[in-house]
Amino acid sequence: MTVLTSQPEWQRLTELATSVKSTHMRDWFAEDPQRASKFQTEACGLYLDYSKNRVDQEVLDTLFALADSQGLSAHREAMFGGANINNTENRAVLHTALRNFSGEPVYVDGQDVMPEVLATLEKIRAFTHAIHSGAHVGYTGKPIRQVVSIGIGGSFLGPKIMTEALKPYTHDAVKVHFVANVDGCHIHDVLSTLDHTETLIVMSSKSFSTQETLQNTLSAKDWFLSQGGSQQDIARHFVAVSSNVAAATEFGIAEENIFPMWDWVGGRYSLWSAIGLPIALALGFDNFKSLLEGAHEMDKHFKTAPSKQNLPVIMAMLGIWYRNFFDAQSHVLLPYYHYLRGLPAYVQQLDMESNGKQVTQAGQRVDYATGPIIWGSEGTNGQHSFHQLIHQGHGIIPADFLMPLNVPNQDDTHHAMLASNCFGQTQALMQGKSFEDCYKDLEGKGLDEEQRRSLAEHKTMPGNKPSNTILFEKLDPFTLGALVAMYEHKVFVQGVIWQLNSFDQWGVELGKVLGNQVLAGIVGSADHDQFDPSTQQLIARFRKANAPK
Numbered sequence: 001m002t003v004l005t006s007q008p009e010w011q012r013l014t015e016l017a018t019s020v021k022s023t024h025m026r027d028w029f030a031e032d033p034q035r036a037s038k039f040q041t042e043a044c045g046l047y048l049d050y051s052k053n054r055v056d057q058e059v060l061d062t063l064f065a066l067a068d069s070q071g072l073s074a075h076r077e078a079m080f081g082g083a084n085i086n087n088t089e090n091r092a093v094l095h096t097a098l099r100n101f102s103g104e105p106v107y108v109d110g111q112d113v114m115p116e117v118l119a120t121l122e123k124i125r126a127f128t129h130a131i132h133s134g135a136h137v138g139y140t141g142k143p144i145r146q147v148v149s150i151g152i153g154g155s156f157l158g159p160k161i162m163t164e165a166l167k168p169y170t171h172d173a174v175k176v177h178f179v180a181n182v183d184g185c186h187i188h189d190v191l192s193t194l195d196h197t198e199t200l201i202v203m204s205s206k207s208f209s210t211q212e213t214l215q216n217t218l219s220a221k222d223w224f225l226s227q228g229g230s231q232q233d234i235a236r237h238f239v240a241v242s243s244n245v246a247a248a249t250e251f252g253i254a255e256e257n258i259f260p261m262w263d264w265v266g267g268r269y270s271l272w273s274a275i276g277l278p279i280a281l282a283l284g285f286d287n288f289k290s291l292l293e294g295a296h297e298m299d300k301h302f303k304t305a306p307s308k309q310n311l312p313v314i315m316a317m318l319g320i321w322y323r324n325f326f327d328a329q330s331h332v333l334l335p336y337y338h339y340l341r342g343l344p345a346y347v348q349q350l351d352m353e354s355n356g357k358q359v360t361q362a363g364q365r366v367d368y369a370t371g372p373i374i375w376g377s378e379g380t381n382g383q384h385s386f387h388q389l390i391h392q393g394h395g396i397i398p399a400d401f402l403m404p405l406n407v408p409n410q411d412d413t414h415h416a417m418l419a420s421n422c423f424g425q426t427q428a429l430m431q432g433k434s435f436e437d438c439y440k441d442l443e444g445k446g447l448d449e450e451q452r453r454s455l456a457e458h459k460t461m462p463g464n465k466p467s468n469t470i471l472f473e474k475l476d477p478f479t480l481g482a483l484v485a486m487y488e489h490k491v492f493v494q495g496v497i498w499q500l501n502s503f504d505q506w507g508v509e510l511g512k513v514l515g516n517q518v519l520a521g522i523v524g525s526a527d528h529d530q531f532d533p534s535t536q537q538l539i540a541r542f543r544k545a546n547a548p549k
């Protein structure tokens with residue numbers, strides 16, 4: 001038994017789970033008229049109703065006690081304080097410094113990083129202004145009207161999804177396009193619509209070694225040259241964001257066109273760094289800064305609020321409850337807001353790349369479940385497809401429903417329907433529909449007794465399915481910053497409980513290495529014997545299909 005599962009709080013939670021499993025949430029609501037008002041809280045513009053969860057006060061208190069026993073406060077201080085908590089890469093984890101507007105220094109290895117963070121922010125501001133004002137023009141003197149942001153993973157999802165979520169705040173000076181996939185169709189489709197004389201390429205790669213991003217940038221460079229641009233014109237049309245300035249310079253990006261970042265910024269936590277440059281270009285610098293300010297507000301809340309009012313802590317501990325004591329395999333995110341439709345994909349990387357681990361920070365294999373599968377998509381669409389499994393499938397899938405109370409250009413009829421569906425789903429998941437009610441509904445429908453009972457069985461909804469509802473006035477940059485930071489800290493807290501290093505990603509690193517080895521096999525520069533028979537067969541089939549005709 002590991003230290004975690006032998007904790008008295010863990011043992012107590014195991015006992016509590018047994019009794020909670022035999023209780024229906026609808027009985028709790030019936031017994032306690034105050035339940036809804038007890039289990040709700042609000043911070044940084046986000047309102048959380050977590051009353052439709054399979055918890056009572058004792059469960060919550062024990063979950064918070066577990067967080068204390070795992071040293072959450074000390075771990076939190078270590079992260080904000082710049083300790084090397086990413087122990088397998090010997091790095092600090094300081095995305096919070098990128099949005100630190102407190103005026104306080106943040107030290108890494110004895111050096112205050114804030115001056116370079118603020119200098120880079122100023123560089124983003126000045127560059128964004130130069131593009132928007134037309135001070136920075138393309139090589140023919142035309143203003144930049146199109147931006148192509150090339151990156152993948154954290155160098156793609158953050159900028160793309162934040163830009164999409166804040167569509168109503170779009171600056172009209174430029175249109176920003178995002179390319180990630182190495183599948184040539186993607187970059188081809190984007191570039192084929194653009195005029196190279198008014199296009200800026202932003203190449204974003206923390207490591208400057210990611211195959212997809214390097215290749216897409218090379219293709220963009222070839223396109224630029226083939227359209228009539230020259231080598232020396234590249235400086236006006238290509239910029240890079242990277243922590244590997246040497247590699248970026250060697251690649252041909254002029255040094256003044258490189259926006260720095262640092263190895264203490266994890267890829268999936270990097271949208272707050274210069275990786276967010278495309279966000280500033282798409283929305284204007286003030287909106288980008290407001291996004292950072294919202295995240296900073298959430299940082300302050302996370303650091304100071306007691307557990308029972310602390311949004312990330314509550315969300316994290318509810319997740320632990322279901323993952324470890326109810327065997328929930330996945331967690332679904334359901335944004336009821338079209339522009340926020342990318343959030344599940346964003347949190348998917350954030351959560352699954354951080355806590356998809358089975359070895360503790362100390363290098364021991366765990367004997368408990370860790371990070372769940374994160375998935376989801378926009379409501380109401382999912383109600384007409386996969387919600388079926390959430391309602392009536394085996395086991396439970398805890399859900400986060402998210403919705404703005406007001407939307408831009410609001411059509412009240414549409415918006416009321418959106419809200420009613422969102423709230424209605426949480427109600428249906430919680431209450432379900434009993435066999436007795438379904439049986440009653442079938443009276444006088446011409447069924448014999450056996451048919452009636454059987455159909456009623458099919459229609460019965462067990463209910464007792466947990467959900468959080470997160471509401472906000474509107475999704476402005478500040479609120480989005482707070483929302484994303486809330487999920488970051490939720491993932492952090494869960495990593496602390498599970499004793500994981502949430503900040504490395506050796507699994508995806510291996511994928512990168514193997515991809516390059518197979519590429520060598522495909523182009524014929526590596527011996528095929530090194531691959532397993534199945535992979536050899538696939539390579540052979542591919543080579544045959546692509547052999548010179």
Ligand SMILES: O=P(O)(O)OC[C@H]1O[C@H](O)[C@H](O)[C@@H](O)[C@@H]1O
Nearest residue numbers: 153154155205206207210267508
């Ligand atoms: O920014 P880059 O160095 O190109 O990395 C892009 C992505 O690469 C890897 O797949 C990592 O797992 C991601 O966390 C990272 O965001």
